[in-house]
Amino acid sequence: MTSAQRLPRFTAAAAQAVGTLATRRELMRLGALARSYGIYLVLIALLLVPSLWLSEYRGARNLGQIVQQSAALAILAIGQTFVIACRMIDLSVGQLMGLIVVASCSLMDGRPEMTVPAILLALAIGLTVGAINGLLNNRLRIHSLILTLGMLSILQGVIFVYTDRSVGAASPAVLRIGNGTVTGVPVAVPLVLVVAALAALLLHRTRFGLYVRVVGANEEGARRAGIDVARVKLPVFILSGVSAAIAGIILAGRLGTGYPNAGTGFELDAIVAVVLGGTPLSGGRGTILGTLAAVLVLGVTANLLNLLGMSAFIQMVVKGAIVIAAVLINQPRELARA
Amino acid sequence: MTVLTPALRRHAVRVLQQHSIWLVLLLLLLVSAVLSDAFLRPAYLMNLVLQQTPVGITAIGVTLVMISGGIDLSVGAIISLTAVMCAILMNGQSENLPHALILTCLAGTLVGAFNGLLIAYNRVSPFILTLGTAIIVYGLTQIYSGGTASGVVSPGFRETLNHRIGGIVPTMVVILLLVAACGILVQRRTRFGRALYLIGTNPAAARLAGLNLPRVTVIVYSLSGLFAALGGIALLARAGVAGTYTGRGSEFDVLAAAVLGGTTFEGGHGGIGGTIGGLLVLGLALNLVNLVGLSFYAQLIVKGAIIVAASTTYEFVRRSSASLEKPATSRREK
Numbered sequence: 200m201t202s203a204q205r206l207p208r209f210t211a212a213a214a215q216a217v218g219t220l221a222t223r224r225e226l227m228r229l230g231a232l233a234r235s236y237g238i239y240l241v242l243i244a245l246l247l248v249p250s251l252w253l254s255e256y257r258g259a260r261n262l263g264q265i266v267q268q269s270a271a272l273a274i275l276a277i278g279q280t281f282v283i284a285c286r287m288i289d290l291s292v293g294q295l296m297g298l299i300v301v302a303s304c305s306l307m308d309g310r311p312e313m314t315v316p317a318i319l320l321a322l323a324i325g326l327t328v329g330a331i332n333g334l335l336n337n338r339l340r341i342h343s344l345i346l347t348l349g350m351l352s353i354l355q356g357v358i359f360v361y362t363d364r365s366v367g368a369a370s371p372a373v374l375r376i377g378n379g380t381v382t383g384v385p386v387a388v389p390l391v392l393v394v395a396a397l398a399a400l401l402l403h404r405t406r407f408g409l410y411v412r413v414v415g416a417n418e419e420g421a422r423r424a425g426i427d428v429a430r431v432k433l434p435v436f437i438l439s440g441v442s443a444a445i446a447g448i449i450l451a452g453r454l455g456t457g458y459p460n461a462g463t464g465f466e467l468d469a470i471v472a473v474v475l476g477g478t479p480l481s482g483g484r485g486t487i488l489g490t491l492a493a494v495l496v497l498g499v500t501a502n503l504l505n506l507l508g509m510s511a512f513i514q515m516v517v518k519g520a521i522v523i524a525a526v527l528i529n530q531p532r533e534l535a536r537a
Numbered sequence: 538m539t540v541l542t543p544a545l546r547r548h549a550v551r552v553l554q555q556h557s558i559w560l561v562l563l564l565l566l567l568v569s570a571v572l573s574d575a576f577l578r579p580a581y582l583m584n585l586v587l588q589q590t591p592v593g594i595t596a597i598g599v600t601l602v603m604i605s606g607g608i609d610l611s612v613g614a615i616i617s618l619t620a621v622m623c624a625i626l627m628n629g630q631s632e633n634l635p636h637a638l639i640l641t642c643l644a645g646t647l648v649g650a651f652n653g654l655l656i657a658y659n660r661v662s663p664f665i666l667t668l669g670t671a672i673i674v675y676g677l678t679q680i681y682s683g684g685t686a687s688g689v690v691s692p693g694f695r696e697t698l699n700h701r702i703g704g705i706v707p708t709m710v711v712i713l714l715l716v717a718a719c720g721i722l723v724q725r726r727t728r729f730g731r732a733l734y735l736i737g738t739n740p741a742a743a744r745l746a747g748l749n750l751p752r753v754t755v756i757v758y759s760l761s762g763l764f765a766a767l768g769g770i771a772l773l774a775r776a777g778v779a780g781t782y783t784g785r786g787s788e789f790d791v792l793a794a795a796v797l798g799g800t801t802f803e804g805g806h807g808g809i810g811g812t813i814g815g816l817l818v819l820g821l822a823l824n825l826v827n828l829v830g831l832s833f834y835a836q837l838i839v840k841g842a843i844i845v846a847a848s849t850t851y852e853f854v855r856r857s858s859a860s861l862e863k864p865a866t867s868r869r870e871k
Contacts, residue, residue, distance in 0.1 A: 335845070339845070339848075339849045339852070340852055340856075341845070341848045341849055341852050342801075342802050342848070344802060345792075345796055345802070345844060345845070345848045346845055346848075348789060348792065348793070348841075348844060349840075349841040349842065349843075349844035349845035349848075350841060350845075351789075351841065352789070352837050352838070352840045352841030352844065353837070353838050353841035353842065354841075355834075355837050355841075356834050356835060356836070356837030356838030356839075356840075356841065357838065359832075359834035359837065360832065360834045360835055360838070363834070467668055470665070470668075471665065471668065471669075474662075474665050480662045480664060480665065481662075510680075511679070512676050512679035512680045512684065513676065513680065514676070515672055515673070515675055515676030515679065516672075516673050516676035516677060516680070517676075518672050518676075519669045519670065519671070519672030519673030519674075519675075519676060520669070520673060521669075522665065522668065522669030522672060523655065523666060523669040523670065523673070526661045526662060526665045526666050526669065527655065527659055527661055
């Protein structure tokens with residue numbers, strides 16, 4: 200179901216609940232809708248309330264910076280949304296992104312003419328590793344979590360066998376992708392928006408997107424309905440790999456150098472963002488807009504805590520608390536169904 | 538297969554399935570012994586076990602959680618917290634030792650209980666929830682320790698735990714074996730142990746059978762926290778100092794050991810014995826890589842390949858045994 204179809208129902212349910220004596224059933228439905236839209240409410244509240252008294256927080260410039268800082272995670276999480284909607288998980292994307300940062304930076308080494316080859320190399324690595332994940336997942340038939348955990352370890356090994364310190368440098372053009380602005384707007388903003396729009400179209404408006412969600416909801420049912428499950432899962436992993444490639448280029452631009460630990464931990468942040476955004480780990484549904492909102496919530500919170508002068512340590516505690524709160528709010532849907 | 542009756546064949550497959558990790562271990566040992574006679578020296582082999590002790594003790598608790606169909610990704614954070622906490626509490630005085638150990642174990646158990654309570658009464662995804670707990674615990678560790686390595690261990694603490702009984706077997710290895718034995722006893726011989734397997738296999742049936750699911754869940758996650766605290770103490774005893782990220786990533790090592798040993802994500806399968814086998818196989822394999830002269834980083838590649846290969850093998854054996862059992866009982870598709 201798309202959000203456009205859900206919206207009238209939301210207003211209808213709200214009117215009913217306020218106007219008449221709401222039955223328990225209607226209240227439950229309202230609760231479910233609030234859960235679906237909760238992340239947007241949190242984002243709006245986080246954007247509006249603090250700006251009443253924090254002047255540095257107000258304004259498009261700070262917001263632009265937040266988007267710039269969150270761009271790599273946003274793209275990575277968009278790819279992960281497909282994987283989780285298909286009821287799988289890809290733990291290898293963080294180290295894949297790290298590998299791409301290291302490989303592209305050492306290829307570029309600051310030379311402007313190497314920008315295009317480096318981007319092509321990044322896409323090739325992302326595509327290849329994604330395809331390997333997908334093929335192994337289909338062939339070996341082991342849990343995707345374990346498969347990609349193995350791949351995480353392998354990719355980390357590959358990075359560090361190649362180098363254990365920062366190598367190379369990003370070219371000026373790539374630096375611009377990471378940090379630059381075009382007429383005041385950070386380059387990252389349109390980039391993220393275009394990727395998100397394409398991903399949303401793919402997930403919500405194409406047959407492939409439908410199949411991804413159907414396989415996620417009920418793999419055996421999908422198989423019996425004649426869907427070639429392996430041919431759905433392979434492109435999902437490839438999408439995840441390609442998203443890691445794009446995110447890797449952005450991260451290379453932000454860091455400016457090929458830091459071998461660049462991607463460490465990103466996979467978990469991406470999963471957190473996807474689940475926060477309303478895509479359940481049990482698959483069957485996915486929302487790109489929700490993922491994007493969740494990435495922003497994480498970015499805005501970090502920014503806010505920075506402005507309030509909180510230490511990085513306290514920020515970690517707050518971030519963990521947000522994750523737990525979000526999963527507590529999001530999950531009881533499963534309970535109602537059971 | 539005319540010689541074997543179906544019943545015998547099923548039995549053979551089941552035995553193979555349960556003990557294959559020990560065959561792999563034996564094979565690896567033979568290969569290692571051929572490559573280097575260091576592997577024939579008991580002291581060297583004990584060293585190998587000693588290296589794996591912190592991860593091993595932690596893996597025992599996580600195995601119990603995984604049998605019940607859950608997962609605990611917060612153990613790496615708990616190890617980090619408890620290692621540095623124990624060092625700070627000891628503060629270099631031997632009279633601080635008892636209460637430091639008790640408080641440290643208590644802290645680990647509390648974090649585990651926190652996980653267990655939230656999972657039991659909300660039925661949230663343990664994967665994401667324990668991930669959130671891990672982030673919080675890392676934050677708390679940093680706040681508590683000031684963000685750097687701190688604390689001094691009590692005199693005699695390291696010496697006792699690293700002392701080699703009879704010049705060969707370190708005390709810590711004995712403790713690991715004792716803890717594992719206790720765990721196996723709990724898993725095999727108690728109602729709680731059987732409840733874990735039933736919940737992992739079929740939670741709905743477990744509830745209908747009258748099991749108190751929330752209570753079992755809280756206890757098993759608390760145990761996981763407690764064992765992770767013991768793992769943290771063991772790590773401190775090995776290293777002597779504790780930074781704030783000492784345990785980072787060990788949740789993945791723990792997972793690898795458990796999965797290698799035949800414990801699955803779906804729950805209801807495997808056990809602590811297999812996990813110990815998996816632990817030793819991982820340790821031995823990484824030592825071999827080292828011996829062949831590859832760098833520490835190449836070990837990561839080997840580790841990843843082993844994880845994938847081992848779970849593929851298990852999945853294959855499980856499927857073939859499932860198809861053998863099919864005529865008798867139809868297995869639920871998972």
